[in-house]
Amino acid sequence: MSVLWRRGVVYLLAALAIVYVGYRLPGLLPGDYVTTVYGGAEVVLTADQEQLLRARYAAADNFFSYLQNLLLLDWGESWAHKTPVFTLIMAALPWTLLLMGGAHLLATALGMIAGVEAAWRRGGRLEKAGVGSMTLLQGVPELALGVVLLLVFSYQLGWLPAGGGLSAYAEAGTGGLLLDLLRHLLLPLATLVLAWFPGNFLLARASMVLVLRQPFLVTARAKGLPPWRVRYRHAARNVLLPLVTRFGLRLAFMVTGALVVETLFAYPGLGTLLYQAISLRDLPLVQGIVLAAILALLAVNLGLELLYGRLDPRTW
Numbered sequence: 375m376s377v378l379w380r381r382g383v384v385y386l387l388a389a390l391a392i393v394y395v396g397y398r399l400p401g402l403l404p405g406d407y408v409t410t411v412y413g414g415a416e417v418v419l420t421a422d423q424e425q426l427l428r429a430r431y432a433a434a435d436n437f438f439s440y441l442q443n444l445l446l447l448d449w450g451e452s453w454a455h456k457t458p459v460f461t462l463i464m465a466a467l468p469w470t471l472l473l474m475g476g477a478h479l480l481a482t483a484l485g486m487i488a489g490v491e492a493a494w495r496r497g498g499r500l501e502k503a504g505v506g507s508m509t510l511l512q513g514v515p516e517l518a519l520g521v522v523l524l525l526v527f528s529y530q531l532g533w534l535p536a537g538g539g540l541s542a543y544a545e546a547g548t549g550g551l552l553l554d555l556l557r558h559l560l561l562p563l564a565t566l567v568l569a570w571f572p573g574n575f576l577l578a579r580a581s582m583v584l585v586l587r588q589p590f591l592v593t594a595r596a597k598g599l600p601p602w603r604v605r606y607r608h609a610a611r612n613v614l615l616p617l618v619t620r621f622g623l624r625l626a627f628m629v630t631g632a633l634v635v636e637t638l639f640a641y642p643g644l645g646t647l648l649y650q651a652i653s654l655r656d657l658p659l660v661q662g663i664v665l666a667a668i669l670a671l672l673a674v675n676l677g678l679e680l681l682y683g684r685l686d687p688r689t690w
Contacts, residue, residue, distance in 0.1 A: 396664040450658035459662035470643035477566035485574025493582030512572035520565040537640030581613040622678040
């Protein structure tokens with residue numbers, strides 16, 4: 375109990391420090407909302423009008439009032455959308471969770487299975503080809519993968535939509551909406567899976583190769599256990615810890631990690647919302663999304679520490 379109490383205090387202090395940084399950091403962006411919105415407009419502002427607008431859209435300087443409002447779920451109002459920040463984040467969050475969560479689960483599960491099988495057959499041609507191809511694929515940026523998939527499957531073949539989350543005139547009914555949602559989801563999901571699968575594969579294979587040298591596997595084989603049971607029930611369980619760490623770290627950065635892919639495919643998630651907010655210098659919205667990312671990072675780290683205790687009691 376004392377261990378949990380100490381870790382809780384540490385996470386609370388870390389949350390306060392990081393929230394303060396997230397509160398101050400967006401204000402360091404060059405330019406401001408008034409210049410961004412009215413700088414290229416045909417409307418010419420007088421000096422008094424510009425001064426009034428700057429005073430209206432000035433960022434709050436009282437951190438303690440800001441923190442008190444956060445605890446009351448009052449994250450401010452978006453200057454560009456004229457909507458509460460918390461409402462905008464809650465509307466975009468399910469889209470990001472669907473895309474990023476699905477990509478994480480698929481990339482982790484497929485990478486673990488492929489890595490375990492490759493390590494079990496180490497030294498063979500298939501294993502060497504897999505390691506070589508995954509090493510090359512890992513160096514390809516998400517943006518490049520997304521552009522290639524977009525050009526091939528959307529513009530050349532016309533099989534999948536180029537962007538968005540749903541069609542403007544999707545078929546009525548649950549089945550039609552679900553099919554339309556999956557069609558829009560497929561390209562960004564495939565982009566992220568292809569980008570993250572090689573790292574999971576290489577990590578699982580390297581961890582599995584080390585495990586295969588352990589004496590307890592010799593004992594498991596001597597007991598006459600089936601190969602699949604030795605491979606997954608005894609050996610692969612030791613691969614879970616590094617994969618869970620990688621999964622948690624990537625999931626914690628789902629907001630910033632989704633920015634490039636969501637923007638490329640015009641996907642209506644937090645990444646696209648953050649890009650729009652930064653472009654318009656919408657500071658309350660930028661602060662809110664950064665805060666959501668911070669809270670996600672801390673929550674995932676705390677969850678990983680608790681999960682480590684289950685997977686390997688020695689970590690406690």
